[in-house]
Amino acid sequence: MQNNYFFALNSNRFRLLFIILLFSKLGFSHGINGIVIDQQSQGIPNAKVSLIGSVKYSMTNGLGEFVLTDVHLGDSISIESQGYQKRTFLIDNESYFEKNVLFQLFENATELSEVKVTGNRTTLTQSANINLTLQPVRSAQELLTLVPGMFVAQHAGGGKAEQLFLRGFDIDHGTDVALSLDGMPVNMVSHAHGQGYADFHFVMPEVVDKVNFEKGPYDVTKGNLATAGSVDFQTREQLTKSFVSGEYGMFQHKKITAGIKVLENQKNNAYFAADYLQTDNYFESPQDFKRINFYGKYTGIISPSFKITVSASTFQSSWNASGQIPQRAVESGMISRFGAIDNTEGGNTSRTNIQLGVIQKINASSSLKSDFFFSAYDFSLFSNFTFFLEDSVNGDQIHQYENRKIYGGKTEYKKTISLNENTIFSFTGGGGFRYDDINNIGLAQTTGRTQLRNQVQLGNINETNLFGYVSGKLEINRLVISAALRGDNVTFYYNNLNDSVYQPKSLSQAVFLPKVSLLYNATDHVQLYLKSGIGYHSNDARVMLSSDNLTKKALPLALGTDLGATWKLTKNLLFNGALWYLLSEQEFVYVGDAGVVEPSGRSQRLGFDAGLTFQPTKWLFLYSNLNYSHARSVAEPKGENFIPLAPVFTSDGKVQLNFKKGIFTTLSYRYMGDRAANEDRSVLAKGYFVNDFTVGYQRKSFVVTAIVNNVFNVNWNETQFLTESRLKDESQSVSEIHFTPGTPFSCRLQVKFMF
Incomplete structure (x- = not known):
């Protein structure tokens, strides 16, 4: 019981x-x-x-x-x-x-089969990011070549910003392409060595997660210098693994890189990365190139609707250079292809950046994003383009230098409204500023880097860019219609310290830049688009504010149009092509030894881009890109209207294999066709075809990679200029091609440990 x-x-x-x-x-x-x-x-x-x-x-x-x-x-x-x-x-x-x-x-971004053709924007960046993910690039220079059709060339010891080529532009160092990192501009306006100077070496490729680009002046969020195109690199929020790598190669090449995960949980991520590079490079006069980089980033999810990122980076570099050498000096046996006329060229530079990003989700349909940045920058460059043309005793070496601080920020509001099941309207509005405080920007005549002979230019520049933009996008079934308007106001201030009296000058101009586009997803595999828009590139403050240039246009415009298509022929085969046109109000040719920008009138460019990306299996990836451009000055008579050094035919591509057992290999090529070196094409800058090869073995905790440049050891010229110069023993000057030789056969080995 x-x-x-x-x-x-x-x-x-x-x-x-x-x-x-x-x-x-x-x-x-x-x-x-x-x-x-x-x-x-x-x-x-x-x-x-x-x-x-x-x-x-x-x-x-x-x-x-x-x-x-x-x-x-x-x-x-x-x-x-x-x-x-x-x-x-x-x-x-x-x-x-x-x-x-x-x-x-x-x-x-590892498989082409995952790339979607349909959507509310063009999909060209997706294949570029597959490229980045399948085989991470190993230098800032390689990062830039992820943009289809962009070529880069180095011609001053490794530390100078690369010369860029895109859509029929010899862009110099950045006059017509706007580069940015997480929204922070890379280009320098009114720079000591050239308008738009874009030194990208402060960016470590190991921290870059994605690249977004737009060819042409169609991105309303990009303003100054975004005429031929714009490129924004985005950094990682977290490292997959901590790592350390070492690299050793020919020509005393040594590099060590490390990345450490500092913090990682559901709401917080932080990491730190650093590298050090040293090389003498392949020239007979050792370049003694040294560069050190540091980068750190924190990402925090403060609340379900509030996210913050803070990053800081710094880099310093120094180098010697052999410069551009005249063809006659090589042909006569005076020097070899890798020799120098003045081996005291070179320089040093540094840049320190602090960035803050905030994203706030206001509600289900709207968000607010703000980015702020500060940069401190120093630059010093010694060059000798003409040798003894101007001064037969001391030579023509010049020193260009500056000290700069940049402050800037942007806030952008986005709202999306679902009007019905098949119609969505998106609104974007934003505005911001950039302020460049440039002190002691100068040009001096020197000898051997040590003797100052004449102070040609010296001054202070303040340049302020205020901007705002609005855009609307209407998605109706398969049709996407976009319209946008951007306004920029640029204020120039220049105080010439060589003046006997204090008389600073200032000038302010504004431009309005409309942009429209139609995008039609014809099928689930075919996307067609038509874009048109206006962009601009600003002039150099010193040129605008000299006494004889006050009436010149400070913000020349560029009108562009693209008609293109993206077609996924099969699940693993993607084609993209575009016909394009660009009319520029004014070409800029920077004359470094005179410290001026020479306007050369209106120009027009037209051409086509075509690319194929094929990934038949997970382990095989093939890519090829072909670009043609027809660049001419508008005002000059036919036959005398070639734009010097404008590229005509360019192509690049690769075959990449990634085997299951950890073996991977890549064979790549790049081709630059012959191009006019002067206005009547009587002198040619010779083209080149160069191959590089990579092979490696990867396991869970380590990777071993061998990198071979110029596999077939061809003689090629990386940069070429038609220059009038005089050598020490010459009585008369000679105008001919001066060049920097491209890398000969070289190899290096990289070992990377991950933990």
Whole structure:
């Protein structure tokens, strides 16, 4: 009887406990109201959100919103979408049940089959990011070549900014392409060595996650110098693994790089990276090039709707250079291809950056993004282009230098409205500023880097750029219509310290830049687009504010139009092509030894770009890109209207294999056709065809890579200029091609450990 009593009592207790647990479970059952976003905090439509262990799932709408009911603490959900890595989230706290919780996905840029042709923007950047992911690049110079059709050339010891080529432009060091890193501009306006000077060496390729680019003046968020195009590199929010690598090669090449994960959890990520490079390079006069880089970044999810990033970087470099040498000196046997006329050329430079980024999700359909930056920059460069043309005794060496601080920021508001099931309207409005405080910008005549003979220029520049823009995008089924307007005001101030009296000058001009585009997703595999827009590049402050140039145009415009298509012929074969046209109000030719920009009138360029990307299997990747441009001055008579050094035919490509057992290899090529070196094409800058080769072996914790440049050891000229010069023993000057030789056959070995 007593046992029955205890049995009944225990049974009642078990029933009560079961009921309590059941109701407890039911009481903690919730619905998740979330938003699936990408790395730019934009909603991802048609993403599948599944409750693991259940058949229950939800699909995101055009804004990335979803609702998933009957979710409990301790459950897990998975989110997947084409083109993104599938992620699983453990629902381990009550914050997941708040309204509009953000779930971020990361792009899966490793397989061509995942690339989507349809969408509300062109997809050319996706294949470039596959390129970046499959085989990470190893230098800032290689990062720039990820943009299809962009060629780079180094001609002053490795530390000078590269010479850039894109869409029929010999861009010098950045006059017609705007480069940025996480929204911070790289280009320097009114620079000591040339307008738009873009020294990209402060960027470590190991921290770059993605590249976004636009050919032509169509991106409303990009202003000054974005005429031939614009490129924005985005850094990683976190390192996959900590690593350390060492590199050793010919010509005393030595490099060590490290990246350390400092903090990693669901809401906070931080890492630090550094590298040191030293090389004598392949010239007979050792270049003694040294560069050191540091970079650190913190990313914090302060709340489900508030994200902050803080980064800091610094770099310093110094080098000697052999400069551009005259063809006659090589042909006569006076020097070899890798010799020098003045081996005291070279320089040193440094840049320190601090960046702050804030993203606030206001509600399900709108967000606010702000970016601020500060840069401190120093530059010193010794060059000798003409040798003894001007001074037969001391030579023509010049020293260009400056000290600069840059302050800037931008805030952008985005709102997306779903008008109905098939119609979405997106609004973007933004504004910001950039202020360059340039002190002691100068040009001096020197000898052997040590003797100052004449102070040609010396002054202080303040340059302020205020800008604002609005854009609207309407998506109706397969049609996307965009219209945008940008306004820029640039104020120039110059105080010439060589003047006998204090008389600073200033000038302010404004431009308005309309941009429109039509994009039509003809099928799930074919995308057509038409773009048109106006961009500009500013003139140098010193040129604008000299006494004889006050009436010149400070902000020459460029009008561009693109008609293009992206076609996914098969699941693993992607074609892209575009016909394009660009009319420029004014060409800029920077004459470094005179410290002036020479306007050369209006010009027009037209051409086509074509590219094929093929990935038949996960381990085989093929890519080729072909570009043609027809560049001419408008005002000059036919036959005398060639634009010197404008590229005509260029092409680059690669074959890449990544085997399952960890072996990988790449054979790449780049081709630059012959081009006119002067206005009547009586002198040619000879083209080249060069191959590079990489082979390596990768395991879970280490990678060994051998890199071979110029596999077939061809003689090629990296940069070429038609220059009038005089050698020490010559009585008369000679005008002919001066060149910097391209790298001969060279190899280096890299060993990388990951932990």
